[in-house]
Amino acid sequence: MTPEITGYRPDQAPPSAPKEKLVFTPEQYPHLEFDIRAVAEEQGRTLGADSPEVAEANEAVADAYAAVNAERDEAATRTLEHISTDAELGSSVGANAQTFAILRPMVEQHGFDFDSKSVAEQQGKWNLN
């Protein structure tokens, strides 16, 4: 029997794709951030970093990222639909854990910019399905 937590039962709460801007902010995708200031400059205008137009543009970009990532989450979830046996589901849970068991030591040793080839060499260990 699982203790009930104020309306939430962890073992039964349906997973859902969070769409919080906290997670998907332009700051986390600096290489993709829409640079409205540069665009304004091309138009002969100067915008301060704290101008409403910049804030509005950043918010729109964040919304776009959230939508794209939500689609990706849904697509990732759909890949589980063909899995029907508990053995396969258990294997998937294990494979997802393996991913981080591989990644963490690499980041600890080399930082976040470690060589992608190292990851490629490990890919066979973390393929899902």
Added chain:
Amino acid sequence: MSMLSTLVKLVTGVEPTTKVSVPRLRKVTRRDLIRMESKVGSTVFGPIPANHRREFFCLDESTWVWYEEWIDEATGKRRDMTTRYEVHPHGVLKVQDGQPYALVEGEELRNLAIATRMYREQVMRTVYHRDPVTGQKLSATAGTI
């Protein structure tokens, strides 16, 4: 407080932050990474109720941890619950304080599998900035979005 709860707090830190941040001035440790991952993982099951604190993270290559802390409305006392999901060759075992080990099956297992898939999908992108499938670093090309 149970020993497991203490362990969870030790690993994830006591004070929750509102932002997934990367420590810049020192080497990133496994504990740092778990804390960052858990910040994302805590959102996988939807909104967190008021007066709750939630952690959901991959502890190691065979263990997932769910930690929930809340205020009991009836008594006003703080309560917590830790659920550990252990991956074994014969299945996934659920371990909770004071409860017998139970094999996770059916809908619960499916939910867990989806949750771990979501965790991987989101943590790979937001914490590690890597493609969840290939592991390649997300690049500054239009193709990444």
